[in-house]
Amino acid sequence: MRSFRILLFPFSLVYGAIVIIRNYLFDKGFLKSTGFNIPIIGVGNLSVGGTGKSPMVEYLIGLLKDRYAIATLSRGYKRRTTGYILATEQTTAIEIGDEPMQFHIKHPEIAVAVGEQRIEAVPQLLYDRPEIKTIILDDAYQHRSIIAGLNILLTEFSNLYANDFFLPTGDLRDQKDSAKRADIIIVTKCKAGMHESEQSKVRNILQPLPHQHLFFTSIRYGLPYHIIDRSNRHLNRNTEVLLVCGIANPEPLKKYLQDETKSYDAMYYDDHHIFSFDDLKEIRKRFNSISHEEKIIVTTEKDAVRLIKFKEELQALPLYVLPITVSFLFNRAMAFNDLVVNFIESYKTGDHIQPE
Template structure:
């Protein structure tokens, strides 16, 4: 409580920097809106999944949901920036690729969907032609975290916003969490309010709808977090967690709060080792984790991490293999029976896509 108050108070002091940053963002968007700066079109459907803020809004699970649904009908590829990787430029995942080569989130896509081309590249306007050269049969490209990348004009923009930190209540970095202006939400075709309470009522949803005030062309959806069956990080065997399990939670994600809330409901005791977002785990980190785990006295104990963190921890596989080191999968669950309409909208966009003249 005190730390949150201190952090908010400190960020208020950064308001002048936030105003300067916001001015630059607004001018940049204006240049694109007036077509002084040009956005490139491509001759195939591009679907952008993004947000206006820093921090976790559930982009990776949304990309996974789209891949899972769309591969039933189309040949899909994903393109990400490859944040925190140790390489630069364009790269297409292969059987020898690691998270160091392409980043944790693309590596997660590659592991889950081995038949789907997964590419990375900081300059997406350069990476897309290279991806299409490597995989010319691609029919749809999902752009991960590209809402601010206006050098490309996607055909369908999906904007995510955290229910607990709506963009309508936020401000520019560093005083707030916004990396784009609230007005930029107007570019979205679909807005998804994520991490909603599972039992959200229609009255609460309607209040958020009024606050966001979607435009006539925009669809608004609500999702909650759904956790799947935990599995061992190396041999993938399912793991049972019950009230008697003592959990050491290891995370390097932007917002672990929903995960902590989940564990509070599932187990009597858990301990948190929290690292920075996209943290690259070192051997010293692993030794600290192992030591902390060994000090737990409950014979029914496990280490639990996220799928993204698992991609950065798998390099210690030889030691992890003999430990109860588990991964907790996550996905979006649509509220108010919205998933069918959401998928139908995306599929209709792809089927009706016309190449720009």
């Protein structure tokens, strides 16, 4: 696979040239960026694939939702609708996409909206929900038509943007220099016991600017809960697991199951896969083929929002959802929280420089 991607190097040069020209046009003002008189937090990355945007957005939701009226605005990747949609009680993942649906289910008290043209979606969202005081833009680092007052850039520990190259040879969808626009850089999916020497090594590779704040996070898995009745189930070394997932990077999850269970089988699907009845039949068939008595099916929260439509069929199936949260390393959670809250509070005092 790697050798094949190297053969695509000429296409990477063309793609990279287009990206660089686009950024130049924004930097010089030939393409316009618009600001809004409200705190907007942008969360994104420079690469394709799973850098942990959804867990970080959820972390921000948990941090802010009891302090402010907040909203999330996403593109709604791979949904089967177009245009602006504000989630309601009747909304499905097909209409707004996996991640927004996940936010909506877990945090029904906040506004969750999608829209490809976010420059048009922001005013509509503020019209629909005028009480909103803060907007979190999900996966919006390259969406430069909107000025985010606080830009949070994520990069995966095992695939740092500084060591990467443009698509399709590498995984970069933006140029490395775009990292200079970040206020906060977060290295995600680090080992929980990461040593300070590794932190220093990564810092030397990324070389953050003096004004940029660098953080390191790891994934923390929670207690699995049944997809329908939400009853909890502990994993142990006597449990055999059938993993069902369609996510960009399942490696951390595979490693976790290897460490925590007796053994596991796996059924992998494309990222954002829309599950069918045939898929459900195959899942049940594979699960029934496991002879061990203590066995369960495990899936991710992203996949769960696409499986929940089979509610009646899943009632009797031991299908458990494994939640994940972000854990800041080196006792830096409070420092990150303060940066985010102080950014929002600066709008109240007028200390923040309003975007043009």
